[in-house]
Amino acid sequence: MAEALVLAAFALSLAVGIAFGLSLLVPLACGLALFVGYGLHRGHRLGELLRVAARGPLSIGRVLVLFVVIGMLTASWRAAGTIPAVTCLSVRLVSPSTLPLASFVLCGLMSTMTGSSFAASATVGVVCMTIATAMRADVLIVGGAIISGSFLGDRCSPMSSTAMLVSTITHSSLRENLGRMLRISVVPVVACALIYAALGPAAGGAGMAPSFRGSFATSFDLSWYVLAPIALVLVLSLAKLSVLRTMLASLASALLLCVFAQHVPLGELPGILLFGFRTSNLAIGRMVNGGGVLSMTEIALIVAVASSYSGLFEETGLLRGIRAFVRRLAGRTTPFAGVLVTSVVTACIACDQVVSLMLTAQLCDEIEGDGSALALDLSSSAAIIPAVIPWTTSCVGLCAFVGMPTGSAAYAFLCMLIPLWTLVVSLWQRRHPGFALQRGGRVLGLDARDDARLIGHEVPAKLAEAS
Structure with a gap:
């Protein structure tokens, strides 16, 4: 009974926080107090509870460092003219009949390069919606394509803080996870592209796409070499250089471009890296302003606070009853089915992608035989499902950035197809041990760790060797 009351109070604090527009840190802090209070009720000492809570933030130091670097990188790409140049190139590919497909592809490319759904939506997404409005196209369909493309890279880009978080909470390899995520996503991505291509003639309006090159050219040098920071990310990622080194190399090249191509004074660079880039050109400010270390502060604090829950849940046994239910569900269906149902529930209650990921990982950590298998499940469920739930911060925030109705989430087909496809694959595994x-499983990025028969058990040595 006490467990249900604590979780209900936590859900209520999240709902109130969202309703009043409070920072997610407020309900998360309330949750921390509730969980500590529950531990005290169960007879644990305060000092002991605080120690186990502190283990979470201390264990994700590397992720917090990456957040800082990502903040600097996104600001430097803006100041270096990299994002404006990509935006100008993107517009050339757009026509009325291909607008939904082009929006999906362009936002997918930008989110993959930046690792952020918000960065993709706030740059190319804004451009695509501006074009849709100018053409009098169906903004719901175009908006859905923007959401789908934006969450493609948010899920499986080497720059993605979401992918880093998934790897951290599952204690698995980021590089290995990314490869597996990409392979199992091929079918949903192709299917999604075909859907948007088919909807193109119906969604497209009339008129020509507006050109932004003139507006950008007054503030930036848009020569080909300003694409170097993005090229470095692609090349170094293929060369299997570590994510941190790849980002630092891209950051260094962007800073050189800031000074020598865009003529940014050296004294202004620290401010840009810390506070983000701001242009004096109001006409393009909405598309290029942003980034900076401070822009990552809230997400870093959210992750730090949410990570403290892990130790408290384990120490107090708060989730033991729910874990048992999830385990029974997974046993009757498949491990992914258990993760998927849990993801939908936590996303609806928590209203946030990060919290949904953290809670789902906590509740489902016993139904997979390996952290990498759980990481693949999370990336196909809790990492993207919040995008299609209209009251989550992911959906509301992204729609606010682009200036589109939240009803666009109904057309974010990729965020529905990936969970459904993964569910189909898991059910097929269940019927075909x-x-x-x-070969078919390996093409999809699967191995012995994903065997649907393994629920809460270690991968047998023979299977592990075979993988």
């Missing part, structure tokens, strides 16, 4: 070790 050993599929994960066969």
Whole structure:
């Protein structure tokens, strides 16, 4: 009974916080107090509870460092003219009949390069919606394409803080996870592209796409070499350089471009890296302003506070009853089905992608035999499902950035197809034992760790060796 009351109070604090527009840190702090209070009720000492809570933030130091670097990188790309140049190139590919497909592809490319759904939506997404409005196109369909493309990279880009968080909470390899995520996403991505291509003639309006080159050219040098920071990310990622080194190399090249191509005074660079880039050109400010270390402060604090829940849940046994239910559900269906249902519930209650990921990982950590298998499940469920729930911060924030109705979430097909496809694959595995070790399973990025028969058990040595 006490467990249900504590979780209900936490859900209520989240709902109140969202309703009143409070920072997510407020309900998360309330949750921390509730969980500590529950521990005291169960007879644990305060000092002991605080120690286990502190283990979470201390264990994700590397992720917090990456947040800082990402903040500097997104600001430097703006100041270096990289994002404006990509935006100008993107517009050339757009026509009325291809607008939904182009929006999906362009936002997908930008989110993959930046690792952020918000960065993609606030740059190319704004451009695509501006074009849609100018053409009098269906903004709901175009908006859905923007959401789909924006969450493509947010889920599986080497620059993605979401991918880093998934790897951290599952204690798995980021690089390995990214490869597996990409392979299992091929079918949903192709299907999504075909859907938007088919909807193009119906969604497209009339008129020509506006040109932004003139507006950008007054503030930036848009020569080909300003694309160097993005090219470095692509090349170094293929060369399997670490994510941190790749980002630092891209950051260094962007800073050189800031000074020598865009003629930014050296004294202004620290401010840009810390506070973000701001242009004096009001006509393009909405598309290029942003980034900076401070822009990552809230998400870093959210992750730090949410990560403290792990130790408290384990120490107090708060989620033991729910874990048992999830385990029974997974046993009757598949491990991914258990993760998927849990993801939908936590996303609806928590109203936030990060919290949904953290809670789902806590509740489902016993139904997969390996952290990498759980990471693949999370990336196909809790990482993207919040995008299609209209009251989550992911959906509301992204729609606010672009200036589109939240009803666009109904057309974010990729965020629905990936969970459904992964569910189909998991059910196929259930009916065909050993599929994960066969050629078809390997093409999809599966291996012995994803065997649907393994629920809460270690991967047998023979299977592990075969993988």
